[in-house]
Amino acid sequence: MLLAIIAACEIGFWVLLAAGLAARYLLRWRRVSAVLLVGVPLLDVVLLTATVIDLRHGATAGFSHGLAAAYLGYSVAFGHGWVRWADERFAHRFAGGPPPRRAPRYAPERTRHEWREFGKAAIAWAIGCGVLLGMIAMVGDADRTEALLGWVLRLTVILAIWSLWPITHTLWPVRPGDGAGRDGGGDGRDSAAAGGGGAARR
Template sequence: MIVTLIIVCEIGFWVLLTAGLSVRYLLKKPRAGMALLLCEPLLEIVLLIATALDLKNGADPSWEHGLAALYIGYTVGHGHRTVQWLDGHAAHRLGGAPKPAGPPRYGMARAWHEGKVWLGTLIGAVVATGLLQLAMWYVGDPSRTGSLESWQLTAWRVTGIHGLIALSYAVWPKRPPAGTPVASGAQKEKEITRR
C-alpha cells in the first residue's frame, strides 16, 4: 500500500506541476497557477499520515516505510529547486521570458553550485532521519525497527557520497577548454549569487 501511495504522490507531483505551470503561463492566470503549485506539499502530508496510520494499525515497520521517509526527505530537500528550475523553463517556452541561465560549468562557481545542491541532499537526509526516528519511537519496539534504522544509514551514505562528489568540484575545479572566454570576477560573483 505504501509503495503504491509513493507512486501516486510522484505522479500527483508531476500532474500538479504541469497543471500549475499550464494555468500560470498558457491561461495567463499566475495566482491560480501558484495556488496549484502550492498544493504539492499536501501530497507529502498525505503520504506521512498514511504511513503513520499504517504503523498505528499494527503494520510491521518495513522497507516501504523507510522509502516513504526518504521520498518525503528528498521532496523537502530538492522539491523547491526542481519546481523553480521547471518554472524558469516554462516561463521561457510558454511565457516569453528570457532563457534561464544554466548552472555554472567551470571553476569555483561550479563548486558553489554543487555545494548548494548537496545542501538539498543534506536537508533531505535530516528530514528522513527525523521521520524514521519518530517512527521508531512510535513503534517502541527495537526488535521490530531494524529496517527503519537501516534506512537512516542509507540516507547518510547517500549524503556522504553526494558530499564527496560535490567536494571534488572544489578540490579539482573543472577548467574551461582553451579558447573559452573567462568571465570577469564581477560576472563570476553575479553567476554565483544567481544560483
C-alpha cells in the same frame, strides 16, 4: 499499499505542477495556478499521514516505510528547485521569458554550486533520518522497526557518496581552457540542478 501511495504522490506532484504552470502561462489563470501549486506540498502531508496511520495500526515497518521517509526528505529539500526548474522552462517556452539557467561549468562558481547542492542533500538526510527516528520512537518496538534503522544507514551512505562530488570539484576544479573536462559539456544532473536541485518542491 504504501508503495502505491508513494507512486501516487510522485505522479501527483508532476501532474499538479504541470497543471499549475499551464494555468499560469497558457490560460492566464493566476488564482487557479496558485491553488494548484499550493496543492503540491500537501502531497507530502498525505504521505506522512498515511505512513503514520499504517504504523499506528500495528504494521511492521518495511522497505516502503523507509522509502516514504527518504522521499519526504528529498521532496522537502529539493522540491522547490524542481518547481523553479519547471517554471523557468514554461516561462521561456510559453511566455517569452529568459532562457533557463544552467549549472555553472567552471570554478569557482561550479564549486560553490556543488556545495550548495550537497547542502540540500544534507537537509534531505536530516529530514529523512528525523522522520525515521520519529517513527521508531512512536512505535516503541525494536522488532517492528528494525528495517527503519537500515534506512538510516542507507541515507547516510548516499550522503557520503554525494559528498565526493563537491570535494572533487574543490580539489580538482574545472577551469576555462580545460576543455570538456569531467563535465563532458554538461551532464543530465546540470539541467535539473540549475533549478536548484537533485529528492524540495516548496
